[in-house]
Amino acid sequence: MIIEVRKNIEASELEAMAMKYKAIVVEDYDRKLLVGSSSAKTIDTKDERHIEKHWVFDNDMQLSSRKFMPNTRNISIGNFTTGKDETILIIGPCSVESEEQLEQTASLIQKCGLKSLRAGAYKPRTSPYSFQGMGLEGLKLLAKMREKYGFSIVTEVRDSTHADAVIEYADVIQVGAKAMYDHGILRTCGKARKPVLLKRGFGTTIQEFVQAAEFILSGGNPNVMLCERGIRTFETKSRFTLDLCGVAYLKEHTNLPVILDPSHAMGYAYGVPDLARACMAMNVDGLLIEVHPDPSVAKSDASQQLNHKQFEELLNSLRPIAKAVGRHIV
Numbered sequence: 121m122i123i124e125v126r127k128n129i130e131a132s133e134l135e136a137m138a139m140k141y142k143a144i145v146v147e148d149y150d151r152k153l154l155v156g157s158s159s160a161k162t163i164d165t166k167d168e169r170h171i172e173k174h175w176v177f178d179n180d181m182q183l184s185s186r187k188f189m190p191n192t193r194n195i196s197i198g199n200f201t202t203g204k205d206e207t208i209l210i211i212g213p214c215s216v217e218s219e220e221q222l223e224q225t226a227s228l229i230q231k232c233g234l235k236s237l238r239a240g241a242y243k244p245r246t247s248p249y250s251f252q253g254m255g256l257e258g259l260k261l262l263a264k265m266r267e268k269y270g271f272s273i274v275t276e277v278r279d280s281t282h283a284d285a286v287i288e289y290a291d292v293i294q295v296g297a298k299a300m301y302d303h304g305i306l307r308t309c310g311k312a313r314k315p316v317l318l319k320r321g322f323g324t325t326i327q328e329f330v331q332a333a334e335f336i337l338s339g340g341n342p343n344v345m346l347c348e349r350g351i352r353t354f355e356t357k358s359r360f361t362l363d364l365c366g367v368a369y370l371k372e373h374t375n376l377p378v379i380l381d382p383s384h385a386m387g388y389a390y391g392v393p394d395l396a397r398a399c400m401a402m403n404v405d406g407l408l409i410e411v412h413p414d415p416s417v418a419k420s421d422a423s424q425q426l427n428h429k430q431f432e433e434l435l436n437s438l439r440p441i442a443k444a445v446g447r448h449i450v
């Protein structure tokens with residue numbers, strides 16, 4: 121249940137109501153909310169004088185629901201705002217590898233007229249013997265690109281040891297599929313105000329995914345975007361299975377902008393352009409596509425990254441699809 125309390129409520133009364141309804145107090149823009157379990161369905165008539173409005177729900181997807189907020193949230197990334205008629209293309213290499221590599225990526229982004237650069241400085245790898253990312257040095261290189269080219273920087277937090285550094289350097293904080301369940305990270309992101317790109321854990325249901333977003337929203341950060349990046353199924357020919365049905369559900373039932381990541385879902389560059397076109401046709405707020413100046417030497421996710429020529433060809437083919445669904449690409 122979500123209760124919007126009247127603006128003139130005394131702090132002690134608010135605290136008493138929070139206790140009574142076992143609710144979290146959330147500052148939502150200019151209003152105060154009490155957000156408790158969806159199992160609570162009724163309010164005590166004695167409390168009505170403190171209540172502006174209240175909502176009841178079938179499940180704990182509450183702050184994220186269209187029942188609570190009918191329109192898709194407007195989250196700003198530089199000049200781009202979600203929930204409008206633009207789709208942001210978030211591109212870049214899987215990992216920051218060198219300044220030269222980022223300069224090459226920056227040239228591509230500029231040439232394409234795009235505005236954001238994504239690369240990981242802290243990589244959540246499945247083996248401890250693989251490249252783990254450049255760490256703080258990588259964050260500094262990304263910040264240098266922002267200063268030089270004005271790009272918005274999207275980069276991921278792998279664990280809570282460097283969460284504050286990522287929050288400081290990034291314009292958009294990416295929480296990866298493996299970190300989606302890390303409540304330390306979710307709660308830290310809840311205290312931040314910067315937009316969070318929350319990726320779906322590959323073994324999680326839509327309900328679990330959206331509830332992870334609720335940790336950030338109820339922590340006080342209203343700027344959460346959901347990223348579908350493929351789930352694990354019985355199929356092994358592609359790396360994961362992109363859940364476009366899930367995306368249709370998220371668009372219908374949640375107020376959170378949706379970003380689609382065909383690169384990690386497919387795992388192989390040959391499938392990414394077709395999949396990216398299908399994603400664009402889903403009329404979503406953004407696409408995340410991995411590109412690398414020379415994917416054959418990439419230090420992570422080498423098999424799925426597009427080279428720059430492949431990306432430019434893809435971008436040309438995405439524009440008419442964007443137009444057909446009433447969007448334009450930024």
Ligand code: PEP
Binds near residue numbers: 240298319
């Ligand atoms: C990534 O975006 O490079 C990444 C590691 O993705 P995911 O968390 O979806 O596996």
Ligand code: MN
Binds near residue numbers: 215384420421
């Ligand atoms: Mn990657």
